[in-house]
Amino acid sequence: MQRQFFLLLLVIIPGLLLVAEDLEIHSRSAILLDASTGTVLFEKNADEPIPPASLTKLVTMHIAFQDIAMGKVHLDDIVPIPRAAWAINQSWGSSLMFLGPGQRVTLRELLLGLAVCSGNDAAVAIALYLAPSIEVFAERMNQEVQRLGLTHTHFVEPSGISEHNVTTARDFAAFCRFYIAEHPDAITNFHAVREFAYPKAENVPETYRDNPRTIVQSNRNTLLDTLEGVDGLKTGYIIESGYNIALTAKRGDTRFLAVLLGGPGRSSLQGGQIRAEDGTKLLEWAFANYKTLHLSPIPLPQPRIWKGTLNKTNLHIADAVIDRNTNMLSFTTSIHRGIKLNQNIEIFEPVVAPIQVGTIIGRLIISDNEGTLQQFPLTVDETIPKGNLIKRMIDALILCFIAFFKNIGLT
Known part of the structure; x- marks a missing residue:
């Protein structure tokens, strides 16, 4: 039943879909849909394979929420931080929540480290808490997206740093729609959180508690504070993908969802601005022209x-x-x-x-x-x-x- 839900998920209704030329979107690939109904309102190269970058972390969070729902783990669990999850051992250019040796961190904090800071170290820590190896965890991610009928999506690791992770805007929009419906509390508790401070005194060994060197990081999704109704979901970037975002906003009874992949930019500042402009343009156009009716x-x-x-x-x-x-x-x-x-x-x-x-x-x-x-x-x-x-x-x-x-x- 769930697989069928995804195969029928994104529908195009004649008369509602705007052709790509009518909206100038800089991202290589994009799709916009009604999150409640799956109705596609706009698309541009939506089936082009592109690395999801840190959008991958949404799938990692989904796996964690599944295990929480089944009682296998709990949000307040103290999660061991293996050497592979230390910040200093992450790939060059990684976003970090700054995990280190001797720290005590809860699963809830790691999920915030994923959602707010986009920490690759947090992704590794969660993966190794839920599975014996990165490879086994990635296989579980792949089994899940296959179960959901997302045939153009594949992962090799949980953070998104690898260019060998791949998805399409259409596939990932389908996943995001499912994710929002399956984990509605994740929006408020994680994705809409504006900033996250770590490590705090309770996270570090006793000898460092007087000066834990707390780092306060703002949510990478700048549209949370600039576009009405935005409350998620995730940004991403690696050189091979360009600037990505899975973006959602709710006004009244209507929620729209956009996935943009492969945004241009000569710098992180420029790429982030163009990504935000594309997302704003799509969502404002959607709210100006469409609504969801419930009866x-x-x-x-x-x-x-x-x-x-x-x-x-x-x-x-x-x-x-x-x-x-x-x-x-x-x-x-x-x-x-x-x-x-x-x-x-x-x-x-x-x-x-x-x-x-x-x-x-x-x-x-x-x-x-x-x-x-x-x-x-x-x-x-x-x-x-x-x-x-x-x-x-x-x-x-x-x-x-x-x-x-x-x-x-x-x-």
């Missing part, structure tokens, strides 16, 4: 089944995004539409057995005063075989009478 679907009828072993069956709304907690149906529409919504059900009668599970026999039509906004197929949720000969003959006779009376205008 409770009307009760579905049980249509009459003819010539089958059953007389009635239950219906299922297919291709729809329905919140499993609230039972609210969500879809994307123009900012100017959907002031007053109407729902109608159309059944393609007569419904005659045999019918396979998933067969479309009707549609749910959502409209406003300007016309149809969205249509969702209605499918049967069980296979219904043909009935016995007597049942088929009786139903055939009834259908003939119904057709006759329709023809003479009596029904």
Whole structure:
């Protein structure tokens, strides 16, 4: 079920997608979508393979949150810091939270070190806490993205420093949408945190507690403070990728998600500015033109089944995004539409057995005063075989009478 969720995740609705030429985006690859519905609103070279750089850390965090949810580890666990995770042992150019020998650090602090500081040392420490080696942890990352149907994504390590990690904007947007839905508290508790101070007195050996040399680092996502509604997710950069960002913002009931890969820049200052400009342009355009509507679907009828072993069956709304907690149906529409919504059900009668599970026999039509906004197929949720000969003959006779009376205008 979860794999199917991802394969159907990013949908393009005719009339909603803006062609790439209409927005000047400097990044080599980009995609913009409604985070609630998966509707793609803009894309540019969205299937080009590019190293994700530190966006990789979102997958590392996801694996950690999985283990926390299963009770294997806990946020307040004291995590050993192996030599491989010391800051001084990270690759040149690494972002760091400055882990070192003798320190005491919790898993929560390491996750903040990933989300805020983008620490490669934190990524290594988490990976080696959850797996016996970097290679084993990377294999778990790959198994997870494969399970989610992300066929163009592959990892060799958990920090993003390697150019051999690879993804596409489309794949990674799908992952981010899943990540936000699966770990909603991560936005507030980690990705929207503005700064992180480490090491503090409680983190260092007793002899250094009078002067722990605390370093305060600001979140690498500068749009947290400059663009309304932004609360995540992650920036990234290596030479081989350019400037990357997975960006999300929520205003009212609408959340948009953008992934930009391969941004240009001759310096970190210039690259960061161009990346921020691209992200701002996409999100502001999205909020100016689109919104997410949420509504409770009307009760579905049980249509009459003819010539089958059953007389009635239950219906299922297919291709729809329905919140499993609230039972609210969500879809994307123009900012100017959907002031007053109407729902109608159309059944393609007569419904005659045999019918396979998933067969479309009707549609749910959502409209406003300007016309149809969205249509969702209605499918049967069980296979219904043909009935016995007597049942088929009786139903055939009834259908003939119904057709006759329709023809003479009596029904």
